[in-house]
Amino acid sequence: MIDTHSHLYVEEFDLDRAAVIERAQIAGVQQVLLPAIDSRSHAQMHALSIDYPTFFKPMMGVHPCSVKPENWKEELNTAKDFLDNGNYIAVGEIGIDLFWDKTTLNIQQQAFAEQIAWAKTKKLPIVIHCREAFDEIFEVLDTLNDENLRGVFHCFTGSSQQAEKALSYGNFMLGIGGVLTFKNSGLDKVMANIPLQHLVLETDSPYLAPLPFRGKRNESAYVALVAQKLAEVKQVPLQEIVAQTTANAKKMFEL
Numbered sequence: 001m002i003d004t005h006s007h008l009y010v011e012e013f014d015l016d017r018a019a020v021i022e023r024a025q026i027a028g029v030q031q032v033l034l035p036a037i038d039s040r041s042h043a044q045m046h047a048l049s050i051d052y053p054t055f056f057k058p059m060m061g062v063h064p065c066s067v068k069p070e071n072w073k074e075e076l077n078t079a080k081d082f083l084d085n086g087n088y089i090a091v092g093e094i095g096i097d098l099f100w101d102k103t104t105l106n107i108q109q110q111a112f113a114e115q116i117a118w119a120k121t122k123k124l125p126i127v128i129h130c131r132e133a134f135d136e137i138f139e140v141l142d143t144l145n146d147e148n149l150r151g152v153f154h155c156f157t158g159s160s161q162q163a164e165k166a167l168s169y170g171n172f173m174l175g176i177g178g179v180l181t182f183k184n185s186g187l188d189k190v191m192a193n194i195p196l197q198h199l200v201l202e203t204d205s206p207y208l209a210p211l212p213f214r215g216k217r218n219e220s221a222y223v224a225l226v227a228q229k230l231a232e233v234k235q236v237p238l239q240e241i242v243a244q245t246t247a248n249a250k251k252m253f254e255l
Contacts (some may be wrong), residue, residue, distance in 0.1 A: 001224065002245070004201060008034065008048065010037075011155060023221040032057075034057065036092070045058055059128070061079055063129060064111070064112070083122070134162050134236050147170075150223050154175040178208040178210035183211075192233070198229070198248075211231070
């Protein structure tokens with residue numbers, strides 16, 4: 001399995017990171033993809049990628065919650081410098097988050113569009129963070145969609161209509177994580193009708209742990225629980241879920 005979205009470099013794992021990595025490998029995780037957040041954690045992310053170069057693959061971008069009026073342009077410049085001088089598998093995680101702060105929508109959209117332009121120039125996929133912002137995300141993508149635009153809607157929790165719209169851009173996949181296991185999320189009903197070739201697995205560690213660990217720290221080993229639930233929803237063998245989602249991740253991120 002490939003955990004396509006995990007923040008194993010953050011401080012929540014400082015005391016037992018090696019054990020967390022070992023558990024992931026025992027659970028059958030062959031690679032973990034690391035989305036960037038902002039300049040405060042780039043060093044930690046890069047250190048992990050250097051220590052485990054085949055296991056961890058980094059992305060570069062500015063998380064929408066880090067797009068602040070006082071320094072968003074500096075954050076973008078820092079990310080762009082890294083992107084131009086390093087080896088990254090994607091531009092991410094980027095997007096729009098209107099859960100925490102609606103007042104920054106304008107600059108979030110500007111930052112999102114600018115980072116999409118980087119990805120298209122470098123022929124890299126984007127990894128989209130979308131929280132309470134599907135319409136706003138689609139508004140940006142509608143204007144920038146072309147044959148060079150591709151990526152993953154990370155932690156997809158939308159409706160069937162939103163899934164259809166996301167996939168209508170042609171070169172996108174949906175990242176499915178622990179929310180799929182939540183009893184009243186409704187995501188199982190949405191996923192039942194989405195072809196498997198459009199899905200990748202993720203954890204978003206340390207957030208959104210699947211059942212039976214909901215509310216606790218998430219970790220990459222738990223991607224196996226997401227795969228198991230997806231097998232139940234799709235009514236196919238677990239091995240088919242593992243094989244197809246791994247192939248999808250390898251294709252999307254050119255692993």
